[in-house]
Amino acid sequence: AEINQLISTRLIFTIEPENIKAILTGQFHDFGKGESFHREWKEFLGDSIFATDGELWSSSRHLLRPMFNKDRIVDTRIFETHVQKLIHLFGGSGNANGSKIVDVGGLYFRFTLDAATDYLLGKGTDSLENPETRFAEAFRYVQSRQAIYFRMGPLSPLLSRKKFRQELQVMEDFMQPYIQTVLSLSVEELEKNLSRRETFLDALARFTRDPRVLRDQIVAVLLAGRDTTAGTLSFCTFELSRHPEVVAKLRQEIAEHVGVGADARIPTYGDLKDMKYLNAVIN
Numbered sequence: 001a002e003i004n005q006l007i008s009t010r011l012i013f014t015i016e017p018e019n020i021k022a023i024l025t026g027q028f029h030d031f032g033k034g035e036s037f038h039r040e041w042k043e044f045l046g047d048s049i050f051a052t053d054g055e056l057w058s059s060s061r062h063l064l065r066p067m068f069n070k071d072r073i074v075d076t077r078i079f080e081t082h083v084q085k086l087i088h089l090f091g092g093s094g095n096a097n098g099s100k101i102v103d104v105g106g107l108y109f110r111f112t113l114d115a116a117t118d119y120l121l122g123k124g125t126d127s128l129e130n131p132e133t134r135f136a137e138a139f140r141y142v143q144s145r146q147a148i149y150f151r152m153g154p155l156s157p158l159l160s161r162k163k164f165r166q167e168l169q170v171m172e173d174f175m176q177p178y179i180q181t182v183l184s185l186s187v188e189e190l191e192k193n194l195s196r197r198e199t200f201l202d203a204l205a206r207f208t209r210d211p212r213v214l215r216d217q218i219v220a221v222l223l224a225g226r227d228t229t230a231g232t233l234s235f236c237t238f239e240l241s242r243h244p245e246v247v248a249k250l251r252q253e254i255a256e257h258v259g260v261g262a263d264a265r266i267p268t269y270g271d272l273k274d275m276k277y278l279n280a281v282i283n
Contacts, residue, residue: 040156043168044146046216050224064217067203075197080266082115085128104237108230110136116225120218121178122199138170143223171219179214236282246281253277 014020023031032053045051049060089107091100110127113136118124127136145164149156182190182205190206200221204214240247253275254260258267272278 037150040150041146043161043165044142045220045223046212048216048220050220060217060220063204063207063213064221066207067200067221076267076269076272078119078197079115082111082118082124082128085114086111089128105230105234108233108237109226112226112230112233113139113222116222116229119225120200120222121175122197122201123178125174134170135174138167138174139222139226141167142171143227172215175215175218176211179211179218182214183209183211232282240281250277250281 033051034053038047038051038053041051047056047060049057049064052060086107090102090104107128110131113127114124117135125133125135127133142164145167149159149161149164152159178201182201185205187206190202201214201218204217208214240250251260257271257275258265267275
């Protein structure tokens, strides 16, 4: 809605599949973010793929595309430690009728932050075990505050950014040691290290040695990977709680492929791909 062109922003919301298809694929270049968006988000997202258009966007896409090929995502062991911590926390707190109440939304956001930072940097934030970890708090604050600045449009310069920048610095202090460590290695040394577990940052550093580019793309992928996955898991859990017949069918498929309980094994990428009903539920 448009109230006043001087103090408001005109927003159009759509759930029409053909519109979304056009925006994301067929007419992608017709729906640029614009210079004002880039300027408003630059402190947080820099010149990353989610804040740019044109050549900058194309460069980011070219840089990131190899990072998400099948060979880089087949190792599900990366996530197993975090999954086990998450399951342990599903115990919840009891109520009068003996059932359990669990804030799965909050847990999923902590889980995806831990898993994403582990995948990107080689070390998770451990927010499942310590919800008050500074990086998690800083990321949460910066993200919510950035959304407020964006909604305020031309009035956003009137808002204080002191704490916003302080929390951004907390994020920087967490990421920079990893970036500096990987940049201390030559490309040849990084190639030799392929036999060990290679992080997203390791792979990215083989294509660019610019610390700012590394920082911007890590933050962008972290933002994308954390919220979308946590939101999907939360909504999926909500729907499963309303459809026990789906839970039963899903459990049967999982049991057939990897087992359940004490006899279960860690699913491989192939297992996950072969579980058609599981994929249908998530999608």
